Amino acid sequence: xxxxxxxxxxxxxxxxxxxxxxxxxxxxxxxxxxxxxxxxxxxxxxxxxxxxxxxxxxxxxxxxxxxxxxxxxxxxxxxxxxxxxxxxxxxxxxxxxxxxxxxxxxxxxxxxxxxxxxxxxxxxxxxxxxxxxxxxxxxxxxxxxxxxxxxx
Numbered sequence: 685x686x687x688x689x690x691x692x693x694x695x696x697x698x699x700x701x702x703x704x705x706x707x708x709x710x711x712x713x714x715x716x717x718x719x720x721x722x723x724x725x726x727x728x729x730x731x732x733x734x735x736x737x738x739x740x741x742x743x744x745x746x747x748x749x750x751x752x753x754x755x756x757x758x759x760x761x762x763x764x765x766x767x768x769x770x771x772x773x774x775x776x777x778x779x780x781x782x783x784x785x786x787x788x789x790x791x792x793x794x795x796x797x798x799x800x801x802x803x804x805x806x807x808x809x810x811x812x813x814x815x816x817x818x819x820x821x822x823x824x825x826x827x828x829x830x831x832x833x834x835x836x
Contacts, residue, residue: 687730688751694723695755699763713820717794720759721813724798727751752799756792763787783827790823 698719706712727748764784771780794816801812 687726691723691727691730691751691755692758694726696758696762698723698759699766703766713817713824717798717813717816717820720756720791720795720816721798721809723755724752724795724802727755727799728802748799749796752795753792756795757788759795760784760787760791763791786823786827790820794819
């Protein structure tokens, strides 16, 4: 249970530590997916040989699928809170809930992709990371188009 809580806390806190790095290396699709990939590796290591069983262990947080999904939601929640200042500056508070929902699906989805691919071994893990980075990049391009079109 303690390692599950550590993974969830890491997911919640990571956007805070990523933000300064993104100022130097402005490629959030790469940085965020690498950080989430490390969280996935921790979740897989925590699960050990039981990782192939989606419902392993007692309690809901011992189920890797639930742990990974919740980690993605917490990552998105924390990231959205950090971007709240940008939303406040732009005065578009109506975009907070749609952003939270969209990033929740994005981050949970990319974490699940990496998780299921990583179960296939090192090449699967790297392939999952590549897919996650591409999906995040595509989402950022789509989201940027929506934001810029509403500001015109």
